[in-house]
Amino acid sequence: MKRYLAFLWDCFRLSFVGDWRYHLWMLVLTLAALTGLYAYCQQFVYGLVTTGMTDQVSWGAYIANFTYLVGLAAAAAMLVIPVYVYRNLHLHDVVIFGELLAVAVIIMCLLFVTVDLGRPDRFMHMLWRFNFPMSMLTWDVIALNGYLLLNVHICGYLIYCAYRGWEPSKRFYVPFVFIAILWAVSIHTVTAFLYVGLGGRPFWNSAIIAPRFLASAFAAGPSFIILTLQIVRATTRHHVHDDALLTLRQIVQVAMVINMFLLACEVFTEFYTDSKHVASSHYLFLGLHGRHALVPWIWTAVTMDLVATALWVLPVSRGLRWLNAACVLSILGIWIEKGMGLIVPAFVPTPLGEIVEYQPTVLETLVCLGIWAFGLLLYTIFVRVSVPVLAGEVTYERRLARVRGDDALSPAEAASTPRVASH
Amino acid sequence: MADDPSRFPSEGQSWGKSPTCHSDSGWTRRGFLTAGFGALAGASAVAAALSPLRHLAEGDLPSWQEFFQKHYKEMTAEDKEQVFARIRQEVEKRFGVQADVSDPPPLTGVEFVYGLNLSRCIGCRRCVHACVKENNQSRAPEIQYIRVLEMEKGSIDVETSEHHFEPASVPHPDKYYMPVQCHQCSKPPCVKVCPVEATWQEPDGITVIDYDWCIGCRYCEAACPYWARRFNFAEPQVPEEQLNPHVGYLSNRPRRKGVMEKCTFCLHRTRVGRLPACLEVCPTGSRKFGNVLDPNSDVAYILKHKRVYVFKEDVGTVPRFFYFFDERGSRYREEVGGGV
Numbered sequence: 230m231k232r233y234l235a236f237l238w239d240c241f242r243l244s245f246v247g248d249w250r251y252h253l254w255m256l257v258l259t260l261a262a263l264t265g266l267y268a269y270c271q272q273f274v275y276g277l278v279t280t281g282m283t284d285q286v287s288w289g290a291y292i293a294n295f296t297y298l299v300g301l302a303a304a305a306a307m308l309v310i311p312v313y314v315y316r317n318l319h320l321h322d323v324v325i326f327g328e329l330l331a332v333a334v335i336i337m338c339l340l341f342v343t344v345d346l347g348r349p350d351r352f353m354h355m356l357w358r359f360n361f362p363m364s365m366l367t368w369d370v371i372a373l374n375g376y377l378l379l380n381v382h383i384c385g386y387l388i389y390c391a392y393r394g395w396e397p398s399k400r401f402y403v404p405f406v407f408i409a410i411l412w413a414v415s416i417h418t419v420t421a422f423l424y425v426g427l428g429g430r431p432f433w434n435s436a437i438i439a440p441r442f443l444a445s446a447f448a449a450g451p452s453f454i455i456l457t458l459q460i461v462r463a464t465t466r467h468h469v470h471d472d473a474l475l476t477l478r479q480i481v482q483v484a485m486v487i488n489m490f491l492l493a494c495e496v497f498t499e500f501y502t503d504s505k506h507v508a509s510s511h512y513l514f515l516g517l518h519g520r521h522a523l524v525p526w527i528w529t530a531v532t533m534d535l536v537a538t539a540l541w542v543l544p545v546s547r548g549l550r551w552l553n554a555a556c557v558l559s560i561l562g563i564w565i566e567k568g569m570g571l572i573v574p575a576f577v578p579t580p581l582g583e584i585v586e587y588q589p590t591v592l593e594t595l596v597c598l599g600i601w602a603f604g605l606l607l608y609t610i611f612v613r614v615s616v617p618v619l620a621g622e623v624t625y626e627r628r629l630a631r632v633r634g635d636d637a638l639s640p641a642e643a644a645s646t647p648r649v650a651s652h
Numbered sequence: 653m654a655d656d657p658s659r660f661p662s663e664g665q666s667w668g669k670s671p672t673c674h675s676d677s678g679w680t681r682r683g684f685l686t687a688g689f690g691a692l693a694g695a696s697a698v699a700a701a702l703s704p705l706r707h708l709a710e711g712d713l714p715s716w717q718e719f720f721q722k723h724y725k726e727m728t729a730e731d732k733e734q735v736f737a738r739i740r741q742e743v744e745k746r747f748g749v750q751a752d753v754s755d756p757p758p759l760t761g762v763e764f765v766y767g768l769n770l771s772r773c774i775g776c777r778r779c780v781h782a783c784v785k786e787n788n789q790s791r792a793p794e795i796q797y798i799r800v801l802e803m804e805k806g807s808i809d810v811e812t813s814e815h816h817f818e819p820a821s822v823p824h825p826d827k828y829y830m831p832v833q834c835h836q837c838s839k840p841p842c843v844k845v846c847p848v849e850a851t852w853q854e855p856d857g858i859t860v861i862d863y864d865w866c867i868g869c870r871y872c873e874a875a876c877p878y879w880a881r882r883f884n885f886a887e888p889q890v891p892e893e894q895l896n897p898h899v900g901y902l903s904n905r906p907r908r909k910g911v912m913e914k915c916t917f918c919l920h921r922t923r924v925g926r927l928p929a930c931l932e933v934c935p936t937g938s939r940k941f942g943n944v945l946d947p948n949s950d951v952a953y954i955l956k957h958k959r960v961y962v963f964k965e966d967v968g969t970v971p972r973f974f975y976f977f978d979e980r981g982s983r984y985r986e987e988v989g990g991g992v
Binding site: 259263271274277282346348350355357359360364367370423426429505578583 | 910
């Protein structure tokens with residue numbers, strides 16, 4: 230226990246250490262997160278009237294971001310599967326960054342759901358009367374928290390082993406890695422089922438939502454990781470081989486093509502049939518009865534997705550510049566399409582045919598930005614701490630040596646410190 | 653490039669030697685000042701971020717009694733007495749009114765059903781306002797359980813309806829009117845999705861909400877095919893003199909912000925033999941309410957003999973609210989009520 234506390238204390242100290250760019254980045258994120266907290270306190274005092282949501286459009290930016298982030302958490306699975314199922318070596322050393330991303334992102338998801346609650350002070354009612362298995366929301370609570378715990382365990386175990394200089398015992402993490410793979414699929418499926426199971430919302434009541442959600446998640450998640458790995462490579466001494474990035478490129482390539490195909494299926498079914506069910510899609514893509522707040526957004530998203538798909542498929546994206554462009558376009562395009570593009574149109578028109586448009590307020594936007602900043606802050610700390618620990622540069626032995634007073638380890642000792650790369 | 657040690661001077665060998673970081677032999681003066689200043693700046697930033705909380709009004713945070721209050725279905729008779737006493741106190745504090753809190757149980761052998769005559773309704777919206785008055789809905793922001801749709805003749809598609817019609821007089825000769833409220837479904841999607849069982853169907857068919865249990869996730873609002881549920885986005889405002897002091901725990905007691913509410917067929921009235929407020933006020937007799945299990949009731953007669961339309965029958969929720977049509981007595985054949 231004492232050693233574990235020492236580990237946490239060393240991690241804590243490590244998260245404050247860095248050059249001026251690191252400090253500036255952390256300062257900006259902290260300020261943004263605190264601004265978000267300020268905005269949330271306003272909402273807590275005055276109620277959700279501070280948001281742009283109404284009885285007509287009763288879910289907005291919070292649930293949209295939540296949905297997108299559940300997808301982003303897929304990044305972990307997309308790194309784990311090649312490594313553990315197909316024994317891909319390029320990704321072996323970077324798989325932990327995907328798992329750490331999953332931890333940070335799931336925490337963001339939970340925050341987005343919490344800020345959406347009208348009575349967050351009653352969260353413990355979930356524990357007393359949990360409407361399982363009827364309510365899909367209870368399934369989602371289990372799926373998300375379970376996925377969080379799995380990834381916290383896997384990352385925490387590996388990093389702590391490195392800190393203590395132990396060889397990680399496969400028994401203690403490999404089974405969890407495989408459970409986490411299945412669990413990753415479940416978090417998307419269950420989150421999609423939240424929406425799909427509602428017969429009163431034709432826009433969501435379609436079997437294609439869940440597979441499309443998976444496809445877009447498997448595109449956005451690894452895209453985010455490709456960018457992250459390059460930042461890790463540029464700012465730390467952790468070695469990331471280009472081949473790792475190119476393996477991820479192949480994954481996104483396939484996922485993005487499937488995503489676009491499913492989008493085409495959806496658009497065809499809605500518009501060719503042209504029944505009353507098309508109203509929400511019509512509102513999203515073309516506008517309805519002169520209201521078209523989402524039209525510019527969705528076409529931006531579709532354009533970004535199409536350009537990104539072309540880039541992913543073409544050989545140009547083997548070069549880092551175009552690869553990064555494709556990543557950014559995919560992340561943004563899917564953020565619009567899987568966020569606002571999936572949530573808001575389901576409420577327009579209302580089940581009684583009324584058209585009320587949704588526009589997030591400044592406070593609501595600040596809360597969203599705050600949660601994003603907090604998530605990035607967490608992820609930065611995770612990466613900042615895990616890189617030197619996994620490289621064997623920060624260990625319990627070194628701490629003991631420091632306490633004993635001999636600041637530098639003898640070269641022999643330093644060499645014998647096992648260099649535990651990620652699993 | 654990745655091996656350039658200057659990029660991250662604090663890493664590796666230089667770990668722990670950062671001048672602003674405390675060394676294990678004690679705090680350096682500069683390290684102490686920097687850390688102290690950092691902590692102070694951090695604390696004041698957090699305090700500033702939390703500052704809006706000073707505007708929290710009394711009652712915004714739950715009292716201990718409220719925090720540990722049980723779910724309605726788990727309360728014993730004594731628990732209920734305590735809770736009702738607390739509600740009476742709160743109503744008096746908020747509105748200066750002595751309320752009588754009732755909790756009439758569902759009657760055995762009773763299943764309430766509501767029928768609405770589309771041939772007669774003139775779209776006067778008296779039902780809407782009677783409902784607001786009876787059920788203590790917020791006047792600002794305005795919450796109404798009944799939405800009256802002005803429909804195009806020749807279509808029953810709500811998407812072509814007008815929600816915000818404001819004519820000098822009703823009915824408009826070229827329109828017909830369709831009020832929509834909670835359909836008290838036999839297979840309610842709102843009940844199915846609630847993660848905390850804050851809403852459920854009573855044995856007499858009425859779907860109710862425990863306002864003290866709802867967490868305000870609005871999943872039920874997304875699930876309802878009839879747009880019958882309303883959320884308290886802000887603290888509901890009801891003028892003291894307009895508060896209806898005869899309140900039911902599961903129906904019209906005053907709500908707080910952040911929870912859902914909906915039509916309950918006025919269960920605090922109908923379970924003790926009275927009629928819903930919307931029915932009582934209707935000038936045209938378009939509204940019929942009763943126990944469908946009683947073969948002599950109006951609703952049983954209508955269901956057996958008249959042409960009935962079930963709104964969105966295809967979503968399979970099996971509503972206890974239906975629309976029906978008249979041959980004789982239709983306002984399209986003879987004058988009923990005239991302009992209001």
